[in-house]
Amino acid sequence: xxxxxxxxxxxxxxxxxxxxxxxxxxxxxxxxxxxxxxxxxxxxxxxxxxxxxxxxxxxxxxxxxxxxxxxxxxxxxxxxxxxxxxxxxxxxxxxxxxxxxxxxxxxxxxxxxx
Amino acid sequence: xxxxxxxxxxxxxxxxxxxxxxxxxxxxxxxxxxxxxxxxxxxxxxxxxxxxxxxxxxxxxxxxxxxxxxxxxxxxxxxxxxxxxxxxxxxxxxxxxxxxxxxxxxxxxxxxx
Numbered sequence: 001x002x003x004x005x006x007x008x009x010x011x012x013x014x015x016x017x018x019x020x021x022x023x024x025x026x027x028x029x030x031x032x033x034x035x036x037x038x039x040x041x042x043x044x045x046x047x048x049x050x051x052x053x054x055x056x057x058x059x060x061x062x063x064x065x066x067x068x069x070x071x072x073x074x075x076x077x078x079x080x081x082x083x084x085x086x087x088x089x090x091x092x093x094x095x096x097x098x099x100x101x102x103x104x105x106x107x108x109x110x111x112x113x114x
Numbered sequence: 115x116x117x118x119x120x121x122x123x124x125x126x127x128x129x130x131x132x133x134x135x136x137x138x139x140x141x142x143x144x145x146x147x148x149x150x151x152x153x154x155x156x157x158x159x160x161x162x163x164x165x166x167x168x169x170x171x172x173x174x175x176x177x178x179x180x181x182x183x184x185x186x187x188x189x190x191x192x193x194x195x196x197x198x199x200x201x202x203x204x205x206x207x208x209x210x211x212x213x214x215x216x217x218x219x220x221x222x223x224x225x226x227x
Contacts, residue, residue: 031213042203043158043217056212092157101146101207103215105157 004029006093006106013083013113020079021109023093027074031096033103034068034078038089046091049076083113116141116208120218128226133191135221137204140185146207147180147187148215153200162189194225 003026013019025032032049047055047068055068070076080087093106117140127133139147148163164171164178164187171178177190191198204218 033214042219045214045216048212048214058214101148101215102160102163103148103205104160107157 004093004095004104004106006109008109010110015084015113017083018079018081020077021091023076023106025074025095028097029095032070032076033094035092035094036089037092085113088113116206116216118206118216118218120204120221122221124222126224127194129194129196131194133194133223135189135202137218138186139206141208144206144208148205149189150203151200158203196225196227199223199225
């Protein structure tokens with residue numbers, strides 16, 4: 001299975017600030033994605049992190065709010081910008097392992113915005 | 115886009131009984147259907163998956179069935195144990211306008227000792 005390291009594991013932030021979440025995957029991972037999981041809910045795809053180019057965002061998510069970088073195959077960051085309490089959620093990095101579409105998740109970042 | 119519906123949202127069974135969770139999907143081009151188990155405070159874990167060229171797959175007490183014609187797939191857990199208690203998510207791999215995994219809303223399974 002893929003190794004995915006995500007940090008920080010949790011943070012408490014003030015309204016209006018930004019938080020950058022880091023994700024490191026092993027070399028078997030081909031595609032990387034960022035998901036959000038609001039309390040008691042399912043996983044919602046924010047964007048696909050593309051190596052060396054702009055991320056592909058899902059409907060309802062925009063680059064200004066959730067800038068994503070993927071400078072190389074094994075590293076990506078998600079920034080939650082200008083945070084409000086509505087951004088309180090778990091953010092999950094995920095990686096597609098090999099060519100067989102098995103998606104594995106990082107341990108998540110529990111974000112609380114005051 | 116792809117839409118995945120999952121039922122029931124909650125399921126309570128007695129230890130030793132079987133549990134069945136059902137999902138339907140909308141995109142007939144979807145060809146890969148994984149199931150994830152998420153324990154409280156932990157990441158979703160892939161527990162079993164099935165591809166469209168297979169009708170059924172089994173791994174010990176867990177099995178998944180797929181009906182491509184009806185666009186249904188189901189998770190079956192036999193001889194349930196308290197440690198099976200978790201939220202289970204079905205998903206469908208969607209390749210129209212980019213590749214992505216779309217999740218159902220989840221089923222909270224409680225196994226009572």
